[in-house]
Amino acid sequence: VQLHLGFYIESVSNFRSQEMAFEVDLYMYTSWKDPRLAHNLSDELVLINDKSARDMMWLPDLYFANARHCKFQEVTVPNFNLFVARSGLISYSLRATCSISCSLDLVNYPMDKQHCVIRVISYGYTRDQLRVRWFRKHAVRKNREIGLPEFTINRIVPNYCDGSYHYAITENTHKTGNFSCLMASIFLERSLGYNLVQSYIPTGLIVMISWVSFFIDRRAVPARVTLSFTTLVSLTTLGNGLRYDLPQVSYSKAIDIWYG
Template identity: 50%
Template sequence: MAHLSSRVYDDKTVPDAHVKKEMNATWFSHGAIRYNPEIGLPEYHIVSLEHDYCNGDFSCLLGKINLKRAIGFHLVQSYIPTALIVAISWVSFWIDRRAVPARVSLSFTTLLTLSTQGNGIRYALPPVSYAKAIDYFYGGKENIGSDCIGENHILHLCMLFIFGVLLEFAMVNSYMRRANKLNNMAEKLQYNYGRKKIFGMFNAPSEFDSDCEGSPLSINHCDNIDKKSASFLCKSLQYSRRALTIDKASRFVFPSVFTLFNIVYWVYYIHERGADINHR
């Protein structure tokens, strides 16, 4: 969890040319280690400064700098932009389910943006052999293939949410294609029977997307619709309603799961961070 943990840096001063009997280095009694409080690090806060002596035959001064990571820096640079990108992908659930190009473009744009964001974060942090806290936010790391020995590949957890948006749209689009096919079949039957042209589902008012039972279609247009055509159109509307139901459910499920993940993530790491600081 190095990404959110505290750090202790040791600085040793050892005069190797002389043993303790020849030269003994000691700390000042007051203000042994001093620093300018106006100068700081963007990623860390200085918690405390400690001084001690080393063991051995040579006189050695040991200085310790206890640092605490500044969460605000990573919140602004990494976490908030990533969460916003994921949230933008949810706009797809409010776009008309018939607008295929708009929904696909939005999903792939957010996917590529998140990939670029993740690579920037990965290369900005020092390479280590263990998973950092932000790696879990994006998904973790693994070694892939014999040609990539020692190379860490980040699997973005946030990217899985956007990938889930694409899968949701694929399901919605599947229902809409079935609905469109049945709607066209109903129209062809009407022409074959010489009946009056009915409203197509994709040209009808929004109320035609309601459930078939008791809809304006079954009440006001029964005289103009062949029974088989009405059956096809009814199934068409049912598929359309299923697609709409999936969109409405996704508007609640995706934000809820992502919020739950963030709650678990931050509660765990803030607790571990506090325990790590107290231990040090």
């Protein structure tokens, strides 16, 4: 079966750096041909929006491979529609909200750029049984009003991730098969504004204040020590507050060097 797919991304939100995940609300459009459903009714397209009727039809077993969890929207009714053309061509769309995992590279944080993906693959059908491809035009679109507090979405690019994947047959055996895989690549760039106000400007001012100790009489040891100690405590407190919101990684980040 040849299946074509497209996304319309309604919103991207709740980007959690510590958990390396974000929320996405999207519409998924799929199209394939099922000759068994060809008809000669007066209407060119037959709309099916009854869940029980849909459940009796063959539907592709696609799933979001890197999603931690997904839910299909059902308010106020199940958010899907399905059209059947006279030729048996089926157009099926649905709305889902998913929590997508995204491995972050924080070496250049907070001036970093991230690459996150939404990966879709068939759960059981190999590539010779179900071949999934992007729509030729406008495969991935997004709401122009999407805005993230920390990031700017530079672009979203449709890609392929076809390859060999393992799947279980029994408890002790597995099999390898070639599967069709689609991948929507989201390229993000972190906005510097938050860290500029919360990190760079405060630490710069603290360091400038510490220079006052150079103008204090060298015999006033308590005053000079107190000022230096206060500066050190302030920098440590700011640094710890920043690290609390970030995952524990085994490499140094740009912000660590700044605080160091």
